[in-house]
Structure formats: structure tokens, C-alpha cells
Amino acid sequence: MAAITAGLVKELRDKTGAGMMDCKTALTETNGDVEAAVDWLRKKGLAKAAKKAGRVAAEGLVAVESAGHNAAVVEINAETDFVARNPDFQAFVREATKVALNTDGTLESLANAKFPGADVTVAEKLTALVATIGENMTLRRVAKLSVPQGVVASYVHGQVVEGQGRIGVLVALESTGDVEKLTALGRQIAMHVAALSPLALDEAGISAETLAREKAILLEKHQGKPANVQEKIAESGMKSFFKENTLLDQAFVHDGSKSVAQVLKEAEGQVGGPVKLTGFVRFALGEGIEKETSDFAAEVAAAAGQG
Incomplete structure (x- = not known):
């Protein structure tokens, strides 16, 4: 088996940007063949990427x-x-x-x-x-x-x-x-x-659903008033809505x-x-993405095998 020298590890790391230990493992798995180790890391990198795909990126x-x-x-x-x-x-x-x-x-x-x-x-x-x-x-x-x-x-x-x-x-x-x-x-x-x-x-660019929702909110606020009064209030309110949005x-x-x-x-x-x-x-950036909240201390404890 070929010796895995520090020079080989550095060469592979420079080629791929992967971590030092990953590079050492790749070289060990491929008997010191740098090009084969590059392919090994690429395949491993794809697997890592797939595992990370479940994490929230916001x-x-x-x-x-x-x-x-x-x-x-x-x-x-x-x-x-x-x-x-x-x-x-x-x-x-x-x-x-x-x-x-x-x-x-x-x-x-x-x-x-x-x-x-x-x-x-x-x-x-x-x-x-x-x-x-x-x-x-x-x-x-x-x-x-x-x-x-x-x-x-x-x-x-x-x-x-x-x-x-x-x-x-x-x-x-x-x-x-x-x-x-x-x-x-x-x-x-x-x-x-x-x-x-x-x-x-x-x-014209406001969706029918948004218009209907805004009008319903305006009418709800003035329940009990005559229908024609509600309509006038809603009409005035919608003009304000357009000016704002x-x-x-x-x-x-x-x-x-x-x-x-x-x-x-x-x-x-x-x-x-x-x-x-x-x-x-x-x-x-990140608008509409539901961000996860986590207990950082608990994560550290779990990683250390304490939780």
C-alpha cells in the first residue's frame, strides 16, 4: 500500500477544497492515487450535498x-x-x-x-x-x-x-x-x-383573491351599518389600499x-x-422561508454525546 504523505493530502486538498481528514480517507481508499481520490471525493461530496439538502437555507x-x-x-x-x-x-x-x-x-x-x-x-x-x-x-x-x-x-x-x-x-x-x-x-x-x-x-395587477379579502375585511369592520353605507366605506377603503400597495x-x-x-x-x-x-x-433574501429555531446549547451537548 502506498504511503499517504502530508504532501499527497495537501495536493488533493488543493485540487478539491475538501477537508484534510476527508482527503486522507480518500487517499487511503484509493491506495494513494490522487486522481482516483478526486473522483472518490466527488462521489462522497454528492452524498454530503444530498444529506444537507434537508436543512433550511434562508x-x-x-x-x-x-x-x-x-x-x-x-x-x-x-x-x-x-x-x-x-x-x-x-x-x-x-x-x-x-x-x-x-x-x-x-x-x-x-x-x-x-x-x-x-x-x-x-x-x-x-x-x-x-x-x-x-x-x-x-x-x-x-x-x-x-x-x-x-x-x-x-x-x-x-x-x-x-x-x-x-x-x-x-x-x-x-x-x-x-x-x-x-x-x-x-x-x-x-x-x-x-x-x-x-x-x-x-x-390590474392585484389578484382577485387579494381584492376580495381586503373588501371583506373592510365590510366586517362596519357591520351593522346600512348596506349602501358599507359599500361606500369599502370603496373609499379600497382606494386607500391601492395608494398604499x-x-x-x-x-x-x-x-x-x-x-x-x-x-x-x-x-x-x-x-x-x-x-x-x-x-x-x-x-x-429569505422572504417566505420558514426558518427553524434551535437550542444551540442542546445541539452542542448532543454532538458531545451528553444529550
Whole structure:
């Protein structure tokens, strides 16, 4: 049997990024054959990734990427916020978001797309990263906006590195006006979206279920009043609901005296042409994911065989 030297272990560790003991075991199992040990670790890494897949991944990064008249936003999750500061994870997020620009904007197309500079898919590259870093990670969601002319502006809030943070927003402005001024306007509106989190662009974008629920709540509050009075109160209440929850009707966060729609109209003179806000996307890291709570002391005791 070949001697498993420290040099062999270091060589394998440099090649794979796996832990020292895992590398030593792999070399022992493959009689010191480094290339065979790489394959052994890859297989073991996949098994580790599968075991970690059950853990809740609600941290990570939201990233944006723009090119021409297109922009994409991607959320990639990990278990802890430490991973968001890992250069390898950040590099993966950056490249995956660039890939998203050349897909149809669906999660499936991103997962199955070829990862730059490697003979693997984006999903396979992430699985390998799980094995290296040691945490469950998931491609959670992706969205893409495009305009035939104009800009898709972006904004990242809580930025960890350039273009990556805790909230990512895209805003599509269709216009033949000055691109630089459109971009500045779009960024301001994207900041507004990050701050106020509108439900939809306008009234037409609110689902029938949401409208029915809001109206039912308003009517419930005024039970006992005549039906025609209830209807008037509900109608007034729904107008307030739209002002609070639809982007075009919301009071602009940078100037509360104007709605976003008014800001767009007034900007047309400076931009040099009509401006139409055709869509927006807002991703907040971990929103909607049910996070597990745990007793850390109990976990440590259990790991030490005391509980």
C-alpha cells in the first residue's frame, strides 16, 4: 500500500477544497492515487450535498446583473450569513446571475444552463460548492426583465459586494429618451420599491383573491351599518389600499407630495420623451422561508454525546 504523505493530502486538498481528514480517507481508499481520490471525493461530496439538502437555507445573497436592454435578479440561499461573505460563494452567485441573462428567466433554464468555464451545469456547480463549503445551498428563484428600448434599472440594498446583497430590485422603463437620465430615474424608483415593497404595478395587477379579502375585511369592520353605507366605506377603503400597495399610486419615497406616476410624467421633459414603467421585480433574501429555531446549547451537548 502506498504511503499517504502530508504532501499527497495537501495536493488533493488543493485540487478539491475538501477537508484534510476527508482527503486522507480518500487517499487511503484509493491506495494513494490522487486522481482516483478526486473522483472518490466527488462521489462522497454528492452524498454530503444530498444529506444537507434537508436543512433550511434562508440566508445567502440576492444578486442583479444588467446587459443592454435586459437585466436579471437571482436569489441563491445558504444556511448561514457567513457564506454570503465567502469569496467562492460570491463568485458562484456572480457567474450564475450572468448566466441568467441568457436564459428565458425560469429557474429550470438557469439550473440546466452550462456554468462558465466548466463542463457542468449551474446546478451541478452548486452541488460541488455544497460539498466544499459544507452547507446546504439552493437556487431559489430568478426573474428577468427586458425592454425593446429604454433601460432596466437595478438597485441592491444591504450590499455585501458589488451587485449582491439582501434585497435586489429591477425596474423596467420603456422610453426613447436619454439613457443616462432614464437610468438615474430608474434607480430612484428601484430604491422606492426596495423601501415600500408594492404588491403590484397598478390596480390590474392585484389578484382577485387579494381584492376580495381586503373588501371583506373592510365590510366586517362596519357591520351593522346600512348596506349602501358599507359599500361606500369599502370603496373609499379600497382606494386607500391601492395608494398604499400599487407602485404607480404610491407616494414617492423621495418626495411624498407626488405619486410615482406623477414623478414619471414630470420626468418626461428632462428625459426627452414619454416614459412607461412596464414592470418591476423585488427579491428580499429569505422572504417566505420558514426558518427553524434551535437550542444551540442542546445541539452542542448532543454532538458531545451528553444529550
